Amino acid sequence: MAILAIKKYPSPELTTRSADVAVIDDEVRELVRDMIETMYAAPGVGLAANQVGVTRRIAVIDLSVGEDPDALHILINPEIVESTGEQCDDEGCLSFPGVTELVTRPSRVVTRALDLEGKIYTLDGEELMARAICHEVDHLNGVLFVDRLTGLKKDRVRKEVRRNLKSGAWAEVYP
Numbered sequence: 380m381a382i383l384a385i386k387k388y389p390s391p392e393l394t395t396r397s398a399d400v401a402v403i404d405d406e407v408r409e410l411v412r413d414m415i416e417t418m419y420a421a422p423g424v425g426l427a428a429n430q431v432g433v434t435r436r437i438a439v440i441d442l443s444v445g446e447d448p449d450a451l452h453i454l455i456n457p458e459i460v461e462s463t464g465e466q467c468d469d470e471g472c473l474s475f476p477g478v479t480e481l482v483t484r485p486s487r488v489v490t491r492a493l494d495l496e497g498k499i500y501t502l503d504g505e506e507l508m509a510r511a512i513c514h515e516v517d518h519l520n521g522v523l524f525v526d527r528l529t530g531l532k533k534d535r536v537r538k539e540v541r542r543n544l545k546s547g548a549w550a551e552v553y554p
């Protein structure tokens with residue numbers, strides 16, 4: 380197992396649409412293991428493969444950050460099949476260290492994905508889980524949480540990102 384380097388904005392992988400996983404082989408299994416370790420080390424509650432430079436449709440989510448083994452979800456080729464309601468809360472991203480902003484998301488989403496054995500399963504998420512699923516599926520489509528912002532919030536984040544890039548502050552975070 381290895382902790383992988385997390386790509387920070389504006390790495391090109393982050394705005395690239397990831398390709399479907401055709402076969403779940405040893406390479407994919409190793410990548411997933413490394414992604415889980417990287418997410419826990421950061422620490423974070425979710426990580427998409429393109430955040431570690433691999434543009435394939437794989438994401439991991441664990442709202443417990445390793446505390447509860449049942450809270451770990453591996454999503455391969457995930458697809459949101461149902462989306463209802465609305466919630467607005469703070470959201471951040473490991474590719475934007477320290478930056479958070481209020482983002483509107485559905486309050487509940489149902490996702491269909493493959494697990495590590497290649498079996499189709501359904502994940503029904505509400506509140507923070509719905510937010511995490513939307514955030515990670517967005518990543519796989521090359522969409523970032525800042526792309527979901529409008530108006531003053533977008534301007535505020537843009538300024539904060541520019542400040543961080545200029546000062547080199549992000550280079551010091553999980554190198």
Ligand code: NI
Nearest residue numbers: 471472473474
């Ligand atoms: Ni993110």
